Amino acid sequence: MTTGLSPEGGTTTAIAALGTLIRGHRLRIGLTQRELADLSTISVRAIRDLEKGKAQRPRTDTIRLIADGLRLGPRARTALEDAVRRGHPGASARHLPMERSAPPVPLHPLVERGAEAAVVTEELRTGAERLVTVVGLSGVGKTRLALEVAARLHETGLPVLWHTAPGAVADCLPADDDPLAALTADCAAHLRGEGHPDDLPPALALALGDRGAFLVLDGAEPATLDAHRLTRLLRDVPGLRLLITADEPWNVPGERLFLLSPLEAPDPARGGVRPDAPAVRLFLGRLRRVRPDLVPDEQDLAHIAEVCHRLDGHPLALAAAASWLTVCDLPTLRGIVESDPAALLDHLADGRSGPRLQDRVARTLGALPPGHRDLITGLCADGDGEFVLEDVLRLTGRPLPHCGRVIRDLLISGVVRPSTDGGRSAFRVLCVVRALAAAPVPAGTAAA
Structure with a gap:
């Protein structure tokens, strides 16, 4: 040298x-x-x-x-x-050959998330939002939405820096021999507080030049991220856009919180069977993978619509339930969902999905304040978990502003979802939550 x-x-x-x-x-x-x-x-x-x-x-x-x-x-x-x-x-x-840096390839097609993907993509493309955090219950499809947004932004010319957090299971195929893998890892480590705070911004600014880039932190834990470094990075690298998928918001200035709810799964008893409902379409796609010989008739579609509704359109729960069709028929599956849906949360073809889903839901419940958990228990005891604002007022005895904030907290955590079946502003405790709400919270879960 x-x-x-x-x-x-x-x-x-x-x-x-x-x-x-x-x-x-x-x-x-x-x-x-x-x-x-x-x-x-x-x-x-x-x-x-x-x-x-x-x-x-x-x-x-x-x-x-x-x-x-x-x-x-x-x-x-x-x-x-x-x-x-x-x-x-x-x-x-x-500049660095950032145009070669493409997002990972998803393993499954996008089902009825086009509207959400369009909103997030446009906000990040135009720079109207530079930090978007997608929150929702584990298994709801946050990674798949991020993959779609990344693909759309990459088509506009933005290079994609994709980082999957340690311990997270990526439902995608990573890009082979990414020339910017080291720079992406440096970005993630920098935001976790590793290394000197002055090291990364100059290198990233040089790599971008006068262009932008899209950084994804998939499965991040906002509690481990450094908000001061984020602020400086966004200031010193004006072309950078950042999307985080997480179970909870970061709660930093400039954060655009995007709540991802489960897929629409109307109650067939109220509006009839809808084969075009997003949750039903997802289930039919999974059905073709495990039972290609089965061509659903009207009665089969009625069973599927009921299963999808009772599982609240939760994508990972639907995938797990569909895997059971290798060992049972649709009427039996519906009966199990109606009597003991917790058993169906274990995916027969993927031994990790079921335990991971139950562990993450239990962790989410354990992280809620005690009053919120008591409310969930009370709502589940009322019936199928559907409730309105007046029910929260009755069960808590607290003022209206407090009850409004509680419902918002539960929506952000992903344990409840909006329900429009009755034509009014109602909510519903997710089936995967109801299945675990009565179970004792493991020691240390709340602290985690």
């Missing part, structure tokens, strides 16, 4: 971006600087200087050896080489 004259203009920022890329790749595969030095035959000091942005004119051969040591694929290697060329004085002003 050689050292020349001080870089001019944006060269210093370019070298800082190069260091961020190298460090991100190294940390992603769990190497120390010493281990990378041994693999690449480059000195530890040279690697340290590169990561700190002190190497003013890194040689192409040096970067090639480091890329070899990091076992980088073609795209990630090209990103490093472009960063080196930008770091040399007189180099043409080019």
Whole structure:
């Protein structure tokens, strides 16, 4: 490695971006600087200087050896080489190949979320909103909505930086050999408070140039995110848009809270069977996967509509119930849903989905204030869990403003959903919540 004259203009920022890329790749595969030095035959000091942005004119051969040591694929290697060329004085002003950064591929088609996707996409595309947090009960489809928004924004020319939080199960196929995987990981780590607060903004600003980018933090826990770093990142990188999928809001200035409710599942006893209802369409799609030989007739559709209504149109609950059609028929499935729906929350084909759903619902219930949990218990004891504002006034004995805030809290947490079956402003406790509401809350769940 050689050292020349001080870089001019944006060269210093370019070298800082190069260091961020190298460090991100190294940390992603769990190497120390010493281990990378041994693999690449480059000195530890040279690697340290590169990561700190002190190497003013890194040689192409040096970067090639480091890329070899990091076992980088073609795209990630090209990103490093472009960063080196930008770091040399007189180099043409080019940006990282962010146009190659595409969102992950969803595993399932989008069912009746077009209106929600259109709203979120337009707000982020125009910059009317720069921070959107999608909240809702686990399994309601937050990740699938985010994937659709990401795909639509990518079609408009925005590169997509997608990060799945540790422990979250991504229902998608990640992009292969993403050249910006390290930068995306740096963004997520930066917002979690890791590293120096001054490290990321210059590197990200250089990568974006005069363009924007769409960052998704899927399955994030807002309690672990640093609001001050977010504020600075949005200020210093004006082209950045951020979408978070979470079980609860971040509650920071400028946050656009987007509540995702379950799919529409009308009560067939009130409006008749609707084969075009979103929840029914989702169930029919799952039915074709497990029982392609079954062509539903009118009676079958009546059973399906009742199952969808009683499961409140919750996508993951519907998928789990449909998996049981490998071992039972539709009338039997309907009978189980009417008598003991909790048993159907275990997905027969995916042993993780059922326990994960029940654990996440139990955690959501445990995180509610005691008064809210008591109200849920009282509402469930009243019948099928459908209620209106007057019921909350009666059960709590509290003033109207307090009851209004309680209902809003329950809606945001996802444990209740709006109900329009009766033509009035009503709400309904979700079946997956009713199935677990009577169970004792595990010790420490509320603290989690």
